[in-house]
Amino acid sequence: MMNREEALRIVHTYVKNPNLINHMLSVEAAMRFYAEKYGEDAELWGVVGLLHDFDWEIHPTLEEHPIAGAPILREHGVPEEIVRAILSHADHTGIPRTTLMEKALYACDEVTGLITAVALVRPSRSLYDLTSSSVKKKWKDRAFAAGANREEIAAGAQELGIDLWEHVDNVILAMRRIAPELGLEGNIESPSS
Template structure:
């Protein structure tokens, strides 16, 4: 849901097909729970998509988000998917450690402050985010702000609307 929201935001910003970009963001990791290894993900999911006649543009973008496949990210959609995928995880982690547990008061400065702390959100590959921003031609603050604003549109669904602030 988070990657979908970020993809939709960028599609709107760039005058691209919001539904195409959104569905790509939504399904890009659909095979991960059953196929979490580099040998299988995202190839297992892409095979399913191919068998069911999904557009090649979506399949290529999904393959491109896995750097170990060495699939070139030639389309703007593929570069954007790669750039937002890991960043949505970092933004989510930053929101969850705030007292408010909300995206509403999260600023790019806070995310940038956690950027170099490798112990924080350890699973987030910052190098992939950097490469993605470079491929898109966006700077860090702009990219973080776009993703934060995009995630605010689905904050309730992500439970990043503050409801967790007072729970246990």
Template sequence: MNRDQALAIVTTYVKSPNLINHMLAVEAAMRFYARKLGEDEERWAVTGLLHDFDWEIHPTLEEHPQAGAPILRQHNVPEDIIEAVLSHADHAGVPRVTSMQKALAACDEITGLITAVALVRPSHSLYDLTAASVKKKWKDRAFAAGANREEIVRGAQEFNVELWEHVDHVILAMRQIAPQLGLEGSLSAPGDMP
């Protein structure tokens, strides 16, 4: 399964630009961690890209992501990717045992919080966003209330990364695709970006 095949699945089942952006952000974070850990970047990235592909057609916890697994199998998605997708949702009952599964759970919720913080900044940009800015908003439970802070903490712990270091890593990963995410805002990319 390559990225083009995964993206074709996503665009078949997802119409919401915000949901697609969320999956692109998780893909970027997964790619970052695969590179950092010496894992298969393409496989980890595809897993991040596919993880919520069925949310629009299965928008309840009773269905998502469990009802999406047979669809992924019909598209010949490898079983380890399907298992990771299933494991990212605690309610699905699939234990997270591999690094890829743990990374996906750690990267999922935090991307939403980072996006929300970037959008309320004067710049509307990831380029000047820091973990310290996210930490300030973290304390306000009414802010980005849909971002489950307990899941974010548990995900970082399971993945064995300190929370604010993790936030920093995910911000760096998301900066790489800031224009695609609509999060470059009023700033241009720093000169030191690859």
């Protein structure tokens, strides 16, 4: 089993863009949330979320990502279960999502970007006062966060067997846990302080 520290070393070896790192940390947080919710291994699920886009900067095309990244992960001793989950998060690889962990990764990937974008345009610039209703208001505006694939977000929630807006709320809650690390505290004090 690979631990978070080892996964972070891989991330920092291949990823320099702080926004991409924040995306991967967001997906990690969401995966840990769902692992806890479903009684699964939060460390394993978290590592999958953390590593899923590790090769995006070196393979920034659909032809390459994440297929060309898989051999690199194997060289780093990443277990096949993790490699397979990462391969399955991209529809174009042809790797079917068969496990709950694989379905959760697909469900959590795109939605974190949309949530981040909505948080950043709010007066508070914070996750602490963000709810799915704010995300819902921006959902239909295709020009807003145009890179966030709404069809994939909806399909991911459906594959995971969860209502889309409940899923959005869950991912917001997960990302709140690491809001300071993501720079998404905004001008609101943490509810836990």
